[in-house]
Amino acid sequence: MIEVKIGNGMAVTDTPVAHIECFDCPIRHRAVCARCETDELEALEAIKYYRTFDAGQTVIWSGDRMDFVGSVMEGIATLSQTMEDGRTQMVGLLLPSDFVGRPGRESAAYDVTATTQLTMCCFRRKPFEELMIRTPHIGQRLLEMTLDELDAAREWMLLLGRKTAREKIASLLAIIARRDATLKLGPTRGRIVFDLPLTREAMADYLGLTLETVSRQISALKRDGVIVLEGKRHVTVPDFDRLLGETGDDSDGGMPA
Amino acid sequence: MIEVKIGNGMAVTDTPVAHIECFDCPIRHRAVCARCETDELEALEAIKYYRTFDAGQTVIWSGDRMDFVGSVMEGIATLSQTMEDGRTQMVGLLLPSDFVGRPGRESAAYDVTATTQLTMCCFRRKPFEELMIRTPHIGQRLLEMTLDELDAAREWMLLLGRKTAREKIASLLAIIARRDATLKLGPTRGRIVFDLPLTREAMADYLGLTLETVSRQISALKRDGVIVLEGKRHVTVPDFDRLLGETGDDSDGGMPA
DNA sequence: CGCAAGCTTGAGTATTATCAAACGAAGTGG
DNA sequence: CCACTTCGTTTGATAATACTCAAGCTTGCG
Structure with missing residues (x-):
C-alpha cells in the first residue's frame, strides 16, 4: 500500500x-x-x-x-x-x-x-x-x-421533479435490476435477483429523499410482495413487470424514445 | 402562410x-x-x-x-x-x-x-x-x-431534488435575470430588470412544482421585497445579490466549479 | 359586454421531512 | 469470550412543506 x-x-x-x-x-x-x-x-x-x-x-x-x-x-x-x-x-x-x-x-x-x-x-x-x-x-x-x-x-430530472417516493424507489430498483441482468446476460423479465450497490443514504441522495423515506418505501414494497429482501442488500424481484408497473413509467420501462 | x-x-x-x-x-x-x-x-x-x-x-x-x-x-x-x-x-x-x-x-x-x-x-x-x-x-x-x-x-437535478419551493423560484429568476443581463450586456449585480418568458405553469413544469405553489412563492418574494412585479411578467430585481441569497447556492451563484 | 386564459388566494389534506429511539451485524479491546 | 462501539438500518410520533380542490380576480379579445 x-x-x-x-x-x-x-x-x-x-x-x-x-x-x-x-x-x-x-x-x-x-x-x-x-x-x-x-x-x-x-x-x-x-x-x-x-x-x-x-x-x-x-x-x-x-x-x-x-x-x-x-x-x-x-x-x-x-x-x-x-x-x-x-x-x-x-x-x-x-x-x-x-x-x-x-x-x-x-x-x-x-x-x-x-x-x-x-x-x-x-x-x-x-x-x-x-x-x-x-x-x-x-x-x-x-x-x-x-x-x-x-x-x-x-x-x-423527471424522476426527481415528478415521481412519488414509491415510484422513485421502484425506478431505482428497476434500473439496477436491468443493468445487473444485462451485465450477467440474464433475462430482463420475470424473476430477477441482484445486490444493491448503494446504502440507504446513497439511495436517498440519488432520489432526492431522506434515508428514512427510502427505508419506509422499501419496507412497503417488501410488504406488498413487489420485492423480497434477504439481509439489507440482497434483493429478489419475483416479477419484473410488476416492479415496472410501480415506476410510473410506461410499460417499456421509461427509456428515452 | x-x-x-x-x-x-x-x-x-x-x-x-x-x-x-x-x-x-x-x-x-x-x-x-x-x-x-x-x-x-x-x-x-x-x-x-x-x-x-x-x-x-x-x-x-x-x-x-x-x-x-x-x-x-x-x-x-x-x-x-x-x-x-x-x-x-x-x-x-x-x-x-x-x-x-x-x-x-x-x-x-x-x-x-x-x-x-x-x-x-x-x-x-x-x-x-x-x-x-x-x-x-x-x-x-x-x-x-x-x-x-x-x-x-x-x-x-440539485434544484429538483433538494431545494425548497422558494429556493427553486429564486434560482429560476436568477438564471433568467443573469442570462438576460448577459445578452443585453447589462450588469449582473445590483438592479436588474427583465421579462419572464414562461407562464406560471411552464415555470411549475420546470421546477417540479404546481402552478399554485409557483404563484404563492412569487407573491412571497414580492411581499418580501426581493422582487418587484409590474403586471405578471415584468420583473425588477432591486438587489441581485439579495436574490442570489435566496437561491440556496453559495454566493458565486452556483455555477458548476 | 362576456368570455377565456392566465393568475392569485384560501382552506383543507397528504406526502414527506424531522426528530427520536432502538435494532442487528460487524468489529474492537479488555 | 463477552461487553462495547459503530454503522447502517428500521420504525414511530410529530411537524412542515407542498399539493389538491375551489373560488374569484385581472387582462385581453371577439
Whole structure:
C-alpha cells in the first residue's frame, strides 16, 4: 500500500495494480476508447495508469485540481453536489466503462466517491487533450457517451421533479435490476435477483429523499410482495413487470424514445 | 402562410423567412457551427432552412420522426417529458444558439415547444450527419455544447431534488435575470430588470412544482421585497445579490466549479 | 359586454421531512 | 469470550412543506 496525497490534502490509500494491456481490457468495447485503432490504443497506453479505491473513499472533491480523466474499470462510483448547509444530491452513477472528468476543465465539478471497491483507468489530462485533437475517434465516442449521459440525466430530472417516493424507489430498483441482468446476460423479465450497490443514504441522495423515506418505501414494497429482501442488500424481484408497473413509467420501462 | 403537416398529423403554421447568410448570422459564434471555416459554412448553408413557430406551438412531439436537427435562432423553446397520467417535467430550456436534436437518432426523445415566437435554423438530418463525419469542427463544438448542457442538467437535478419551493423560484429568476443581463450586456449585480418568458405553469413544469405553489412563492418574494412585479411578467430585481441569497447556492451563484 | 386564459388566494389534506429511539451485524479491546 | 462501539438500518410520533380542490380576480379579445 502506498500513501498518496490528493488535492485537498486528504490521505488516500492507493494500491498499485497490475498493468492490463488495452487490448485485453474488459471495458474496451464500451469505454471512451471503444473506437480507437491499434495505434491509437498504443498512444493511450502510454499515458494511462490505474488507481484503486476502497468502498467509501473519495476519488476527488469538487473544486480540487484534476490532472487526469479516466474510465471506471470495475466497481461503482457516484457523482454528487453538496450545498453549503450540507444537503447533497447525487447527479451521476458511474458504472464500468463510464467516463470521469471533462477535457479542458482544470478542476473537478463534482465530488466523486467510490461506493464499492473501485478500479479506474486514468489518463493524464494534458496528453489526453492533445491526443483528442489528433484522434477524432476519441472525441466521437465521447460525444456519443455524453449524449447518452444527458438523456439519462433528463430521465432523472423527471424522476426527481415528478415521481412519488414509491415510484422513485421502484425506478431505482428497476434500473439496477436491468443493468445487473444485462451485465450477467440474464433475462430482463420475470424473476430477477441482484445486490444493491448503494446504502440507504446513497439511495436517498440519488432520489432526492431522506434515508428514512427510502427505508419506509422499501419496507412497503417488501410488504406488498413487489420485492423480497434477504439481509439489507440482497434483493429478489419475483416479477419484473410488476416492479415496472410501480415506476410510473410506461410499460417499456421509461427509456428515452 | 403555408400549412405544414408534421409527424403526428398536427397542422402547424410555418412562415417562410428571408434567408440569412451564415456569415451574417447573429448566433454564428455560439452555435454548433461556431468553429466552422468559410467552406464548412457553405456546406451547411446548402442544407439549411428556416422555420418559425408562434408562442405555444409544438415544434415536435416525443416519438415523432425527426428529419432535421438545428439551432434556435431567436426566441425560446422548451424540452419536456410527459408521464402517462399527464405529469410533465421540463428537462431543458432552449435559448438562441442552443442545439435541438441528436445526430443519429431517428425520432424525437422529448416534446419541443415554442414558448415565445421562435425561429429555428434547421439542417436536414442525413446530410448533416454526413457532414459531421467530414467536418470535425462540428462534432467538436457539439461535444462542448453537450458537456455544457450536461452540467446544466446536473445543476438542475440539485434544484429538483433538494431545494425548497422558494429556493427553486429564486434560482429560476436568477438564471433568467443573469442570462438576460448577459445578452443585453447589462450588469449582473445590483438592479436588474427583465421579462419572464414562461407562464406560471411552464415555470411549475420546470421546477417540479404546481402552478399554485409557483404563484404563492412569487407573491412571497414580492411581499418580501426581493422582487418587484409590474403586471405578471415584468420583473425588477432591486438587489441581485439579495436574490442570489435566496437561491440556496453559495454566493458565486452556483455555477458548476 | 362576456368570455377565456392566465393568475392569485384560501382552506383543507397528504406526502414527506424531522426528530427520536432502538435494532442487528460487524468489529474492537479488555 | 463477552461487553462495547459503530454503522447502517428500521420504525414511530410529530411537524412542515407542498399539493389538491375551489373560488374569484385581472387582462385581453371577439
